[in-house]
Amino acid sequence: MSELKALLFDVDGTLADTERDGHRVAFNQAFAEAGLDWHWSVEKYGDLLKVTGGKERMKLYLSEIPKAEHPAAAKTDLDGFVAGLHQAKTRHYTQLLASGKIPLRPGVLRLLKEARSAGIKLAIVTTTTPENVTALLSYSLSPESLDWFEVIAAGDIVPAKKPAPDIYTYTLEKMGLSAADCLALEDSDNGLRSSLGAGIKTLVTVNDYTQNHDFSGATLVLDQLGEADQPFKQIAGKPVDATFVDMNLLQSLHSNQIS
Numbered sequence: 001m002s003e004l005k006a007l008l009f010d011v012d013g014t015l016a017d018t019e020r021d022g023h024r025v026a027f028n029q030a031f032a033e034a035g036l037d038w039h040w041s042v043e044k045y046g047d048l049l050k051v052t053g054g055k056e057r058m059k060l061y062l063s064e065i066p067k068a069e070h071p072a073a074a075k076t077d078l079d080g081f082v083a084g085l086h087q088a089k090t091r092h093y094t095q096l097l098a099s100g101k102i103p104l105r106p107g108v109l110r111l112l113k114e115a116r117s118a119g120i121k122l123a124i125v126t127t128t129t130p131e132n133v134t135a136l137l138s139y140s141l142s143p144e145s146l147d148w149f150e151v152i153a154a155g156d157i158v159p160a161k162k163p164a165p166d167i168y169t170y171t172l173e174k175m176g177l178s179a180a181d182c183l184a185l186e187d188s189d190n191g192l193r194s195s196l197g198a199g200i201k202t203l204v205t206v207n208d209y210t211q212n213h214d215f216s217g218a219t220l221v222l223d224q225l226g227e228a229d230q231p232f233k234q235i236a237g238k239p240v241d242a243t244f245v246d247m248n249l250l251q252s253l254h255s256n257q258i259s
Contacts, residue, residue, distance in 0.1 A: 002180035006150075007111075009124055023054065163194050180199075
C-alpha cells in the first residue's frame with residue numbers, strides 16, 4: 001500500500017461554503033450592474049450547480065429562458081459577453097471575501113496546519129477561477145497561505161472541467177505523484193466523479209446544495225470535517241472511531257485501516 005503523501009482539496013463547498021452566499025450573490029450583483037433583470041434565487045442556483053464553472057452556468061441559464069428575455073443571446077460574441085459578466089462577478093465575489101463574510105468550514109484550517117506539520121503535500125484542485133482561489137486563501141487564511149500549496153490547479157487550465165478527471169490528472173502530473181499517493185477532499189457528485197475518475201480515494205463533506213447527491217464510491221461521507229467540540233456526522237462509509245477529521249483518520253482511510 002502506497003504511503004499518503006498529499007491531500008488534494010476542492011475549493012467551493014469544501015474549503016468554505018462559498019456557493020449560496022458568495023458566488024450566487026456576486027452573480028446577481030454583476031447582473032444588476034450590467035443592467036440585466038436576471039436574479040438567481042437560492043433554488044435556481046442550486047439547479048445551475050449541476051454544471052461546473054461560472055461561465056458554463058450562465059450559458060446554461062441562457063439556454064433555459066426564452067430568447068426574448070435575454071437579447072444577449074443574439075450577440076455575435078456571446079462568449080465575450082459571458083466572460084465580461086464573469087469578470088465582474090469575480091470582482092464582486094472578491095469584495096465579499098474581503099468583508100469577511102465567507103469563513104472557512106469547520107476543521108479546514110486545523111487540518112491544513114496538521115498536514116503541513118506532518119510533511120504532507122497540499123494542492124488545490126478546482127474549476128473556480130484562479131482569482132477566486134487567491135482571494136479565498138488570502139482573506140480567509142493569509143496571503144502567505146498560497147505558498148502552502150505545491151500546486152493550485154484552477155479554472156480553465158484543462159479543457160474539460162469536473163466531472164472529467166482532467167484537473168486531477170493534471171495535478172498528479174505536476175506533483176509527480178500517483179493516484180495511490182493521494183487523498184482528495186470534495187463536496188459534490190461532480191467533484192467525486194472527477195477524483196474517482198483519476199483513481200483517487202475521496203472524502204466528501206456535504207453542504208446544503210450537495211447533501212442529496214449520489215456519493216457512491218466515496219471512501220467516507222461526512223457533514224463536515226469537525227472539531228473537538230464540534231463533532232462531524234457520518235453519512236456514508238465504514239464506521240469510524242473519531243469525531244473530527246485529523247491526519248490519523250486520513251492515514252487510516254488511505255490505508256483502509258478503519259477501526
